[in-house]
Amino acid sequence: MSKLYERYADEIAELIRTQVLRPGDRLPSVRQARASRQISPSTVFQAYYLLEDRGLVCARPRSGYYVKDVPLRRSAEPGTALPGAQTTAVDISDLVFDVLGSTRQPEVAPLGSAFPSASLFPLQKLALCLTPAMRQADPARWQEDLTAGDEPLRRQIAQRCAADGVVVDPEELVVTHGAMEALNLCLQAVTRPGDVVAVESPTFYAALQALERLNLKAVEVATHPRHGVDIASLTEVLQRHPVKACWFMPHFQNPLGSLMPDDRKQAMVDLLAQHSVPLIEDDVYGELYFGLRRPRPAKAHDHQGLVMHCSSFSKCLAPGYRVGWVAAGRFARQVQRLKLMTTLSTAIPSQLALSAYLQGGGFDRHLRHLRRALQAQQAVALQAIEQHFPVGTRVTRPEGGYFLWVELPPQVDALRLHRAALAAGISTAPGHLFSADRRFHHHLRLNCGHAMDGQLAAVLQRLGQMAERLAQVARG
Amino acid sequence: MSKLYERYADEIAELIRTQVLRPGDRLPSVRQARASRQISPSTVFQAYYLLEDRGLVCARPRSGYYVKDVPLRRSAEPGTALPGAQTTAVDISDLVFDVLGSTRQPEVAPLGSAFPSASLFPLQKLALCLTPAMRQADPARWQEDLTAGDEPLRRQIAQRCAADGVVVDPEELVVTHGAMEALNLCLQAVTRPGDVVAVESPTFYAALQALERLNLKAVEVATHPRHGVDIASLTEVLQRHPVKACWFMPHFQNPLGSLMPDDRKQAMVDLLAQHSVPLIEDDVYGELYFGLRRPRPAKAHDHQGLVMHCSSFSKCLAPGYRVGWVAAGRFARQVQRLKLMTTLSTAIPSQLALSAYLQGGGFDRHLRHLRRALQAQQAVALQAIEQHFPVGTRVTRPEGGYFLWVELPPQVDALRLHRAALAAGISTAPGHLFSADRRFHHHLRLNCGHAMDGQLAAVLQRLGQMAERLAQVARG
Numbered sequence A, B: 001m002s003k004l005y006e007r008y009a010d011e012i013a014e015l016i017r018t019q020v021l022r023p024g025d026r027l028p029s030v031r032q033a034r035a036s037r038q039i040s041p042s043t044v045f046q047a048y049y050l051l052e053d054r055g056l057v058c059a060r061p062r063s064g065y066y067v068k069d070v071p072l073r074r075s076a077e078p079g080t081a082l083p084g085a086q087t088t089a090v091d092i093s094d095l096v097f098d099v100l101g102s103t104r105q106p107e108v109a110p111l112g113s114a115f116p117s118a119s120l121f122p123l124q125k126l127a128l129c130l131t132p133a134m135r136q137a138d139p140a141r142w143q144e145d146l147t148a149g150d151e152p153l154r155r156q157i158a159q160r161c162a163a164d165g166v167v168v169d170p171e172e173l174v175v176t177h178g179a180m181e182a183l184n185l186c187l188q189a190v191t192r193p194g195d196v197v198a199v200e201s202p203t204f205y206a207a208l209q210a211l212e213r214l215n216l217k218a219v220e221v222a223t224h225p226r227h228g229v230d231i232a233s234l235t236e237v238l239q240r241h242p243v244k245a246c247w248f249m250p251h252f253q254n255p256l257g258s259l260m261p262d263d264r265k266q267a268m269v270d271l272l273a274q275h276s277v278p279l280i281e282d283d284v285y286g287e288l289y290f291g292l293r294r295p296r297p298a299k300a301h302d303h304q305g306l307v308m309h310c311s312s313f314s315k316c317l318a319p320g321y322r323v324g325w326v327a328a329g330r331f332a333r334q335v336q337r338l339k340l341m342t343t344l345s346t347a348i349p350s351q352l353a354l355s356a357y358l359q360g361g362g363f364d365r366h367l368r369h370l371r372r373a374l375q376a377q378q379a380v381a382l383q384a385i386e387q388h389f390p391v392g393t394r395v396t397r398p399e400g401g402y403f404l405w406v407e408l409p410p411q412v413d414a415l416r417l418h419r420a421a422l423a424a425g426i427s428t429a430p431g432h433l434f435s436a437d438r439r440f441h442h443h444l445r446l447n448c449g450h451a452m453d454g455q456l457a458a459v460l461q462r463l464g465q466m467a468e469r470l471a472q473v474a475r476g
Helices: A004-017 A030-037 A041-053 A093-101 A123-136 A139-144 A151-163 A178-190 A205-213 A231-240 A262-274 A329-342 A348-360 A363-388 A414-423 A456-475 B004-017 B030-037 B041-053 B093-101 B123-136 B139-144 B151-163 B178-190 B205-213 B231-240 B262-274 B329-342 B348-360 B363-388 B414-423 B456-475
Strands: A057-060 A064-067 A173-176 A196-201 A217-224 A243-248 A279-282 A307-312 A324-327 A403-407 A443-447 B057-060 B064-067 B173-176 B196-201 B217-224 B243-248 B279-282 B307-312 B324-327 B403-407 B443-447
Touching: A004 A041, A030 A041, A041 A057, A041 A064, A041 A363, A093 A205, A093 B329, A123 A348, A123 B123, A123 B348, A151 A173, A151 A324, A151 A348, A173 A178, A173 A329, A178 A205, A178 A243, A178 A279, A178 A307, A178 A324, A178 A329, A178 B329, A196 A205, A196 A231, A205 A217, A205 B329, A217 A231, A217 A243, A231 A243, A231 A262, A262 A279, A307 A329, A324 A329, A329 B093, A329 B178, A329 B205, A348 B123, A348 B348, A363 A403, A363 A456, A414 A443, A414 A456, B004 B041, B030 B041, B041 B057, B041 B064, B041 B363, B093 B205, B123 B348, B151 B173, B151 B324, B151 B348, B173 B178, B173 B329, B178 B205, B178 B243, B178 B279, B178 B307, B178 B324, B178 B329, B196 B205, B196 B231, B205 B217, B217 B231, B217 B243, B231 B243, B231 B262, B262 B279, B307 B329, B324 B329, B363 B403, B363 B456, B414 B443, B414 B456
Parallel strands: A196 A217, A196 A243, A243 A279, A279 A307, B196 B217, B196 B243, B243 B279, B279 B307
Antiparallel strands: A057 A064, A173 A324, A307 A324, A403 A443, B057 B064, B173 B324, B307 B324, B403 B443
């Protein structure tokens, strides 16, 4: 359980998020809070200090605490991009490898990385789970649970799913080598070479790479930067194309950070059910919400067994352990067979250590700290972008995750900026990576999951100045 | 280093294997050994006790030690099966899953298992490596070595390869999620749907499943139960079919246990180079030799970068850790990219623990114990089969690994025997699984990697009696 001051801070944060409290509004005074909530002055102050750390409020001397100015106006968010109407054979891997290969050096500021900082995770605690878990293990059991994965771990995952509104039988679950394997297995279970798969626009390049590897064609669905998949666009795509599957990320989509509201998810699941099209739901960022509650997966709305829910511990607990899972509905058996054929089973030490960690408690506490750290870093990043990026820049304000999607003035080529920045020791993920037809040429995905010893704002300032120079050169 | 008595025992075992010493021959007396080798009587006795444990020699009271009778005559080995000349679309997965799914219960005697007993491995020592390795690790490094794998581990693997005569640049190596992933990545790197791939006959069912999954066609190459791939048959196959790759297991082939002599491997590699056909070399059993030296991989004979050498620690050190590797020659970059696209990276705890274990020493000592245990169990199994299986049964006598390939009298259907045995608590792997056209219908692969608390012989006796009943029913 979170502490009292943390709960009170979360409530205030939610009021700010939903704009019940707006920039410049004063927070309740100690006296008001004590009267309305029966909480002590020190609890109130602890809560406000926490909100200050998270970049949401500021103190004015002898006056009280106020909601901070929103660093960017709502109008400065990017709009919904219109995808091409055609299916596209995918061929972006060379570009992805070129760009990502160059961002791996430890001395480069990792704004282009897909991963949050390892310092955000309880790696020492997890390490302590490994040896005892393996010493106590019964190797005879490994054979039995070989492909589906460790049975206690599957039960723990099913329990967490249940708390999020998804009823999953542990027998339906397959523990995978990260969510990446889960997604690939799902795609293989429901498609054949040449099939058409619907993806978001922009979409995560790994989805495009998976399509490319399996000789599938992509059709893009318009995706709102805040509310995710556009239902009208999806309807049209389903009418026009023989779509065999959708690969969507309803929560904190990579790269947009969009979060589909519940009614939209419901409408999407119903629409797909009408067309009998399976949904591969990539939910790896679901735990990284800044609101009060975990968003309910699309799978929670599914009554047909068509939603294949994929997630992992890699982004919220245990990077490098490579433990993900899939609850594949009516395709569960096929997925399990494909797993057996391709990688046989998931690494036992990783599975048992995670099971022991979950058993020991502390996961929810870790998640609360993680979410706050990410939210605070997002606030820092948004402010730096507002201050230092060229006039006309638009940026998303996701309600979870650790990505920002930046739309630069149209004359700034993101690939040129990427190269210039890399030469200066800063990696970025240019928008070219996020679409089969490379439409997002003046966009960037920026990772604010690395505090960089307090240098995040300074690094963004340098990047903004480089973007400004490119904008000026282009303007002549 | 092995101890003096172990080295002396190994020398004697090699003399028996090469038939310099034949069944019934007397081993050197203590006096002879002391005179010729300057070793003490206790060393001689320790060596002979060890050979007795391994089932190779027996003591005759007041007379000395003698080479044991070979339980089966050489004539009782199976012959080379003639494969069909056509390519075959593969469709065996249902059968494989039915058979294997039923063999996973812990109470079933695992003669049908593909894995040796977990009790043969230093699982406690490995477990002790996990926590310290992860506590000392630098997570910043994981990103850098993300897809290729932990750099120190790759160097250790390259060092072991060098000792086996294979010069591999650590940059060429990709650490994979077991050999299974390595083999699948290789297959994908060099084929497109519809291509023809040459496999051994009989061949490991996982190879057939991988072909099925990737919509590839199989063409089988005649394979000698003792000497492996038949060069004349391979020549013919290459002339007749547009073969895009070969997937062979030159050492202790699954299921035959065949070991290709060096000159045959050389001829095979040269032949494939003439045709520019890549070889996917599955070498997971290479360390499990009973002879004096590890057989040299086919890759040691390759000068064109056409051999993709795949192996793992799963069968020789660390089952469940899921750490394999591939040195993919000229295809290394493609393999690394496919790895990035499908499973991203291999589990870090497994990689670091294995690296720490290898660093600490003891691997070679473990391997010597493992090989002896497997050889002793093979001797037990061969003797039981000789005594209790129907007249006309033939069986291989592999020089490594833990499989026996049993050819029953033609009237015994292996699938019927499998079902009857399973009902009696004994699993087997019927020959039907080992060919795309299900030709091996009176064959079994039996696993002698489980001592079963001394019950291996008794279990084989029961199985032999069931086979005998089926043979009698068929004879009427």
